[in-house]
Amino acid sequence: MKSLETLLKQTVFSDEEIVYLLGLKDEQDCRALQKAAYDRTTELMGSNVYYRGLIEVSNVCTSDCRYCGIRKDNHSVPRFEMTKEEIVGCAKFAADHGYGSICLQAGERNDPKFIEFIADALRAIHAETISEQLPNGVGITLSLGDQTKEVYEYWADCSGNRDNLRYLARFETSNHELFNFLHHTPKKKNKHLEHRLQCLQWLRECGYQVGTGVMIGIPGQTLHDLCADIRLFQKIDADMIGMGPYLMSEGADLKEIGQMEAKQLIRLTLNMIAVTRLVLGNINIAAATALQVLDPEGREKGIEHGANVIMPNLTPLCYRGDYQLYDKKPNLTDDPSFFAAGLQQRIESRGRTVGFNQSGSSRKWLMRKEAGLQQSAVKQIPIKAV
Structure with missing residues (x-):
């Protein structure tokens, strides 16, 4: 194995080198990895961190993913659906406060009523957020689960702003056995990894900036599994990555399988962020809110390790407590205006600036668009070969 100093100067890595970097534990070595990822981010993406104002539209879900706090069979959680007016109000707050984009997230549904509700909300958001600062309206990221290609195309049309349109669909793990363990509830409709990858391909064909990601520290997951996840990011040719720790x-x-010890888990998660930056280069990487469960400064440390996107929560306070995908979710009672001011200070304390009123598109996507390739499937995702 090459020296760590030599490895961190590379832009192309073998699987063996990726596994080695993911497994770093020595404090000095981890600082070197962090600095390399931070410097690489500055070189390729600049010093801006971009906001995606998070709006948790609904916790009604038709799926029963075994790890999730709002799964269909959790009958103890009160269900809610925001109104279109509430959603647009949150979007206007984002636009008025310089956020370049928002993220609409919800439990998984694909019934016609939900599809049309999202379409109406997208039209209204576009119409209500156009301004001198945002001439095309606020940008939109959707995180609404598996849909048909026709629905993806319909929502893209309704957004009114295809040049600032993203979709986040995490595949959670490229290990089929782990994927099945997480999703295959007995006697229930099961999810399949191949179908999630097909959805990502459709999103690419519909012109979205394609985002995906994984959970880190799943019981039974190995460093080789995480390396395979990074390789699948490459095969998908992802524009953005959203990933975070596996939390109970x-x-x-x-619940019976527990979770990794907090100090070990955040170390592994930060390593994964840093290595993903070094391997994939000019993509967007989000610093997940879940990092704060493990460390009060978790999101700031994510930025130090190569993340350049943060998702401040704009969901009305009356709904936040009922949208907990994992335990001990932070910021449930933080007022958006107060929280945003403090968040800017914390970002600037890490040597970064907030990219106000900017779309924050990944450089990878912009290069693809400039080459005139955005509307075609640049890389066919190997759906049968993961």
């Missing part, structure tokens, strides 16, 4: 939920079906 009282409402989930997997």
Whole structure:
């Protein structure tokens, strides 16, 4: 194995080198990895961190993913659905406060009523957020689960702003056995990894900036599994990555398997962020809110390790407590205006600036768009070969 100093100067890595970097534990070595990822981010992406104002539209879900606190079979959680007016109000707050984009997230549904509700909300958001600062309206990221290609195309049309349109669909793990363990609830409709990858391909064909990601520290997961996840990011040719630690939920079906010790888990998660930056280069990487469960400065440390996107929560306070995918979710009672001011200070304390009123598109996507390739499937995702 090459020296760590030599490895961190590379832009192309073998699987063996990726596994080695993911497994770093020595404090001095971890600082070197962090600095390399931070410097690489500055070189390729600049010094801005971009906001995606998070709006948790609904916790009604038709899926029963075993790790999730709002899964269908968790009958203890009160269900809610925001109104279109509430959603647009949150979007206007984002636009008025310089956020370049928002993220609409919800439990998984694909019934016609929900599809049309999202379409109406997208039209209204576009119409209500156009301004001198945002001439095309606020940008939108959707995180609404598996849909048909026709629905993805319909929502893209309704957004009115295809040049600032993203979709986040995490595949959670590229290990089929782990994927099945997380999703295959007995006697229930099961999810399949191949179908999630097909959805990502459709999103690419519909012109979205394609985002995906994984959970880190799943019981039974190995460093080789995480390396395979990074390789699948490459095969997907992802524009953005959203990933975070595997955390327990009282409402989930997997409480008995526990979770990794907090100090070990955040170290592994930060390593994964840093290595993903070094391997994938000019993509967007989000610093997950879940990092704060493990460390009060978790999101700031994510930025130090190569993340350049943060998702401040704009969901009305009356709903936040009922949208907990994992236990001990932070910021449930923080007023958006107060929280945003403090968040800017914390970002600037890490040597970064907030990219106000900017779309924050990944450089990878912008290069693809400039090459005139955005509307075609640049890389066919190997759906049968993961």
